[in-house]
Amino acid sequence: MLIPCPYCGLRSHEEFTTLGEAGRVRPSGDDLQAFADYVYLRNNVAGRHRELWFHAAGCHAWLTVERDTLTHLIHGAWPVNETPTSEAHTGNEPANEAPAP
Amino acid sequence: MSRRYSILSLLAGALRGRSYWQPAWRDAAPKAGYDLVIVGGGGHGLATAYYLARVHGMRNIAVVEKGWIGGGNVGRNTTIVRSNYLLPGNAPFYEHSMQLWETLEQELNYNAMVSQRGVLNLFHSDAQRDAAVRRGNAMRLHGIDAELLDTRDVQRLYPSFDFDNARFPIKGGLLQPRGGTVRHDAVAWGYARAASALGVDIIQNCEVTGIRHSDAGVQGLETTRGLIATQRVGLACAGNTSRVATLAGLRLPLESHVLQAFVSEALKPLILGVVTFGAGHFYLSQSDKGGLVFGGDIDGYNSYAQRGNLPTLEDVCEGGMALLPALGRVRLLRSWGGVMDMSMDGSPIIDRTPIDGLYLNAGWCYGGFKATPASGWCFAHLLATGQTHTHAAAYRLDRFSTGHMVDEKGQGPFPNRH
């Protein structure tokens, strides 16, 4: 899989590490349950969603990558602080045909 | 009704021809309602159905599977079974599973080729050795078999491993002699056949599209083959758990990842048991058909695609060559990918959910196959009695809030590191 790093261009995903879905907001305050939900719960979307990738063997930028988890197609990648607001689905896609085994 | 299997039945079949044999399980059509429905016709779902029928006498139950049974991870794994876990929350559970494996063929009258040729975890440093010693002692304290091997012991078992030119020399290994492999397809088909014989409806090509529930709890399942009324639903959907749980409005501590596995061309016997390499993610065994079955780490990114990319294969082969330099000329025959439900501490969840009547069995990461019998047993216990089985006591959904994680590797809330 090739990640279109906005600084470095198209690079193999071997150069990156990933932290999974983007968009989780770290709570302020000391509400244990809210913090646990932030750390542990995931939407785990089957379809198009946004994730966080770190260009470890390159520019060391954290990126938001919009990628489809069913097809691995990448629709965009931005520095994490220059990510446009999402118009894509944020929930699970309607049940697509999973690829035949 | 499927006939009893034995060498005599084979002879009878040979003499009387094909018509002697019956379908291994009933391909049932859904009824209007059941006492209980299991969603997911993989190893865990089918095992659960079997134990519900056999141990708890529940017959008016069904398994609904969106495709064909055993088409998911039970149909494409590396077949390893072991109970060499470290943590007290895990050890009794996996040992229970091991013991169920040991009598499974007689129990199901199906040759699952349970083969206990040993699982050997190699280590390459003093720190790794100390960690292996800790784990081996934990196993022994739980009455589970474990042996510490030094370099010479390993060399006697596997003389063709690299002991001379290795980047990370083998310092020894932790062996579980009773660990080994089981024929994965046989597990799904064996449980299906036995459950079906006890009256369980196995409903294939039936995808759940909605979970009807109210404040009072679950009311039924909307499926591609119609509405099925029920007040008890057990989810056993592995990598697809989040997609199904979403139908009930639930967010779970799961992330789906691709795990690749590989098989080589069939060879004469080369590897006796199961070996895991300690200086890189790599594990290896040899199937009875002769193919080397091997794999390593998950690819690392979220995926439902059931396939991965080349860098993982390259890493895996590097690990293989580091362990066994003669592997260079052995050829890769086929690769697969499955969808793993990675959890936030690497351990499973067998628990009720906030919705009354909806129960969850998920989070098996890439280690669900060996757990199949105990998972079925404990999930059946929970579904039938409403009580958590003692062996699954640690697998609560709320453990992430309370802090009682069961984290074997100590990697923390990073699903792709477990």
Added chain:
Amino acid sequence: MNLKPQPFRHNNCGLIDRNTTMAFQFDGRTYHGHAGDTLASALLANGVRLLGRSFKYHRPRGLLSAGSEEPNALVELRTDARREPNTRATVIELFDGLEARSQNRWPSLQFDLGAINGLLAPLFGAGFYYKTFMWPAAFWERVYEPLIRRAAGLGRAAMEEDPDSYEKAWAFCDLLVVGGGETGLRAALEAGRRGERVIVADEDFRWGGRCLAESTPVDGLPGAQWVEQILRELAQLPEVMLMPRTTVFGAYDSGVHGALERVSDHLSEPLPGQPRQRLWRIVAKSTLLATGSIERPLVFGDNDRPGVMLAGAVRTYLHRYGVLPGERAVVYADNDNGDVTAANLRAAGIDVAAVLDTRRGASVVRALGGTALRGVEISEGGRTRRIECDLLAMSGGWMPNLALATHHGSKAPADTGTRHFAVPKTQRKCFVDFQHDVTVDDLLLARQEGFTSVEHLKRYTTLGMATDQGKTSNLNALAIVAEAAGKALAEVGSTRLRPPYTPVALGAFAGHHRGRHFRPTRLTPSHAWAEARGAVFVEAGNWLRAQYFPTTGEDDWLTTVTREVQAVRSGVGICDVSTLGKIDLQGPDAVAFLERVYANRFQSLAVGRCRYALMLREDGMVMDDGTVARLGPQRFLVTTTTANAVGAYQHLQYCHQVLWPELDVQFISVTERWAQFSVAGPNARQLLQRVVAEPMTLENGAFPYLACSNFILRNGTQARLYRVSFSGELAYEIAVPADGGEALINQLFVAGEDLGVVAYGTEALGVMRIEKGHVAGNELTGHTTAFDLGLQRLVAARNEAVGSVLARRPALLEPTRPQLVGLRPVNQQQRLYAGSHFLPQGAANTAQHDTGYVTSVAYSPSLGYWIGLGLLERGPERHGEVLRAVDLLRGHDVLVEICDPVFLDPAGERLRV
């Protein structure tokens, strides 16, 4: 040398080079062939038609095809360390001196005892092993399985290390053309003329595909000539790259394709410096699959006899290789290829006894013969008769070769051609998958038992799971199943094809990362110096670190390490600690950032001071520990452990870029920029004073414990000094730019000679930190909190700090949690063992009595006995209690007294001297 020509070599035809004759061996006999032959064509030219025995029934087998789809002619190629089992004779380029052997037969190919399996065939139907081998229970592993494992597998892998090397490369193009037949070459030319970057790859060693096999002209030219012409044109286009002998085996994400180039497999061995094979990752903007088609076998009784061949292969052997595959042929087809083949055979002088076309109501019921075809029994117009022949050329038509198109999970489009799928009524075995001996009966049995889905069918019968992955069997199987189910072929579906298209050597995927190059080796700045002093090294991740420095006469490590520790505690010692992670962090918000990333407070950290720092994971567990040194108002140097250097840095970047981008702070990893040495012991100050330039003084008042500073060495080198101590002695860490590290350590050893300066390694480092109760990797397991490790006093517990909130979860505050303790043996002669578990005296060795475990042990030269650290439930409350440290694996049971983890100088006086 005037060699007799091979008996079945055609006089006129063939694209082989008859001027180059090669000798080769098969099953110990010597034959001759020509350059341009494959092993298959050369054997055929010599009249050798029996090439192998099938997997299950050990049936005699010959060539079915002329390409990589071949299921039968699998041989063991080469000998010794280069031996390769399961190699298709049809793709082996002949070379002089080639040695090959048939497989899976004993004692010989002609007479194989394994054929007895065929007699027991009715018992060996699909899935038979699931129904038996269950009794007696113990027999599976002891008797049945070993026998099965010995019988399984077709070939033997070499046991020696692979002597050849493999390379890897990347290539990029606008258009990747997979397949260099007529279509592929035309497409490449067109795209090349448009100026596109094109790569054309073909698995064969000659370009042209079917052009080389058919007698029909292309653009008015004989096929081979047309190919030469288009190759000349392609050679003119600099952006077109031709890759012969290259199989594109997989289509992956983002246009990445895996391809395997056989660089020197066609030579007896690689030339010096030449790899055997090369793995290509080809990134293509678009891909054209010009992979042609595979011919479908027809299904009838005993359709696997040597001499039953695909008609297209017959034409290939005639025209490309100049070989006569038989003397008297029958042709059998459901399409026009039958008539074409018959004409080609006659033109080559082969007698064609019959041309059977299913469209004209003729079919073959069964083939006759054993180790060679003798004839066929046919049905025509309702009547059966026998025809003598030694060659049956059959064609079920061409099946598009779509493997790569389905690698991404899309299903192959439904086959809508009109084909003949009827299977004759016969008691004889009708083979569908030749390699796994799967017959029509097996498929119908599977259906009978409810394995109706294609997936189940395949797994139950093992159809399509052999080394040919169903290339010649998948379609026939689907058709038979569809017929039996009364469904259309399109409804039945298909199984998914996956990489690799044909098997690929594992060595190609590993490339150069073998042996010592499995992972990079990272050397510290003082490595050469340490090596010269006889250091023994240990792996620490990818680093090599000096573990201990034995001197002459010391023949066990414990003696050496004890001496090193004593030398440090009584004099001065130096240890290379360059591998620790270092991060240079600056900015107006640096303090605010540090106070969120670490558990500690930093507001109060003065310029010129260090602090021990604890980094928590967001779930409250300790992730790493290190130091933070304040070199300036907004300038910090942060250290991490060696193991977590990369992870901690990534985490810091996450906190900075994702969590708190509003904080104005910048940082970069400088781990490899600084050589750093620990200088420890009562004489440390004296030693360092000799290298530090005036006016800097290390006198205690001016440079107290935990001070830090930039400074200059007497020789002018920039340096940094940190007064931190892991050993518990008066100690400093001195850092210089990395390329000055070796010079510095030399300088320190010269300067400290009269002070008895000693080199010490990671073992002694470990002993001393255990004596002082410092936690390290063995205690930072990812399961321990600051509370568990007795470090709660460092935690400032601000909500916004990473890990702060979840550290307060109930389970993480339970006093029953395992917490850090020290332990010493009651009997001071006894040794301690890491990994032992704590059990009460008098209790059984069971899990219910398990209360913790020993994390680290060391022989303490300072105390004269073994000591350890451990994690024990309610640990701090139990000092003075006597427990057993039990190691069941190695048979140790040692009485230990629980104590404070700090064994030496608990008040820290020696540190502050």
